[in-house]
Amino acid sequence: MSYEIIEKLKKEIEGYKDTGEWEEIGRVIEVGDGVARISGLRGVQAQEIITIETGETPVSALALNIEEETVGALILGEEKFIKSGDTAKTTGQVLSIEVGDELLGRVVNPLGEALDGLGQIYSAGGGSSSGGKNKKESKRFPLEKKAPSVVSREAVNEAVHTGIKSIDAMIPIGRGQRELIIGDRQTGKTAVAIDVILNQKNETVRRPICIYVAIGQKESKTAKLVATLKEKGALEYSVIVDASASSPAALWYLAPYAGCAIGEYFMSKGLDAVIIYDDLTKHAQAYRQISLLLGRPPGREAFPGDVFYLHSRLLERAAKLNKENGGGSLTALPIIETQLGDISAYIPTNVISITDGQIFLESDLFHQGIRPAINVGLSVSRVGSAAQTKAMKKVAGKLRLELAQFRELQAFVQFASDVDEATREKIKRGGILTEILKQDDLQPVPFEKQVVVIYAALNGYFNDVHKEQIKGTGERLLDHLEKTHGDSIFKPIREKRELTPDMETKIKEALSNFDFVK
Secondary structure (H helix, E strand, O other): OHHHHHHHHHHHHHOOOOOOOOOOEEEEEEEEOOEEEEEOOOOOOOOEEEEEEOOOOOEEEEEEEEOOOEEEEEEOOOHHHOOOOOEEEEEEEEOEEEEEHHHOOOEEOOOOOEOOOOOOOOOOOOEOOOOOOOOOOEEEEEOOOOOOOOOOEOOOOOEEOOOOHHHHHHOOEEOOOEOEEEEOOOOOHHHHHHHHHHHHHHOOOOOOEEEEEEEOOOHHHHHHHHHHHHHOOOHHHEEEEEEOOOOOHHHHHHHHHHHHHHHHHHHHOOOEEEEEEEOHHHHHHHHHHHHHHOOOOEOHHHOEOOHHHHHHHHHOOOOEEOHHHOOOEEEEEEEEEOOOOOOOOHHHHHHHHHOOEEEEEOHHHHHOOOOOOEOOOOOEEOOHHHOOOHHHHHHHOOHHHHHHHHHHHHHHHOOOOOOOHHHHHHHHHHHHHHHHOOOOOOOOOOHHHHHHHHHHHHOOOOOOOOHHHHHHHHHHHHHHHHHHHHHHHHHHHHHHOOOOHHHHHHHHHHHHOOOOOO
16 A cells, blocks of 8 residues: 555656746835835846735835845835835836827826726726727836937928917927927916917817826816816817826826826827926926935935936937838927026026927016017027928018017117117017017917918018007907908918918908908
């Protein structure tokens, strides 16, 4: 009997295979202020997700500091559940966000969780490998990703129409460009960004998807933005990523990268996307806070040494891809807040050097009633003119020069008692152009209407109109032309994007028949 048992045991031992897997386990040494220090995880990678086993739900953390004996990790969940001595395990995965068409019209946090109370974003089994024919596909995109290479890019050659006359005429933005919006607080930076989103409703061909990333903004402000977009019918092609003022610094830090990953999803499908980072000053401050807690050495203004790389690796992901890579684009509009108009401070100069131009909003102009308060002298677009539509380029070519001359003469004549007729004429024309370029919030103007009203201003049609009535007369002119010449003037400009001699004749005729002085 014992012999049979021994033979059976031999057979069992012969067929035995060790299926055990080695697991690297670490321990939490200390935790506080959204950061955990963990020992024992020798094989951890940078930006890897670590799972911390607590008595309650497991909490995720992001490996940021990899030192000889310990790992500094950013806590992504509830810090209150973690205590010293808890077990930590590596996952072998980098931080990613689930992306898909179902994100359109939704408000999410940087981890992809819904914040709008409209239920789960993705239908059950909606991942890329499962789900029926009727289910939309969703994928996971990493938050940190290498920017597209030079070979896979294409020159910026198509415009993003903002609906703001002064920007579309003088500081044009191209699809795939990175254009900085910079200025003091309360100068209308967010208002410019919202107008850009609203104006995309006028784009009938290749309408860009808009992603708005709120970093450290008040929840009431974000709620107001969502309500505005919904009311104007713009929420259906927009995604809001919100890391509110009450969120931990970890979410402020991750928010722009999460928004960028969503933008890259649409770009990978061959679509155009516009992403607004509001604002990167708070993003840098959150990163400074995290870095100091992790024990990294502080540099200028207590920012860590790699704060430039923080923004450059984010903004370089904006690109216009060539046809071989799908032909999609991602346009970045980062916002930076300055102190007393100082654009030579650390973070502003960093971001200016990374971007392809800047729109500078000045508080003095804002208080003078010039809205949007764009300083044309300090604002520039380094690539947008190549993407500007031919019609706008033809009309607005001399606009910037005339405005620059006007600003110079205006400053000069303050100290002169009398001026000659030519100077007086230039100042008058500059005043007319300044009034024409004024517009209210949430009222973007389609580019074909901009072309006509700027053409009228530059060709002297507003010369007899009183200064206070110029803005109203311009709006009245566009309403009149929409009703009487909508198909013969606006439609051809919108479709062909050119101003032919025949079209110019029609515009002149229509303007001659309009009563400017009423």
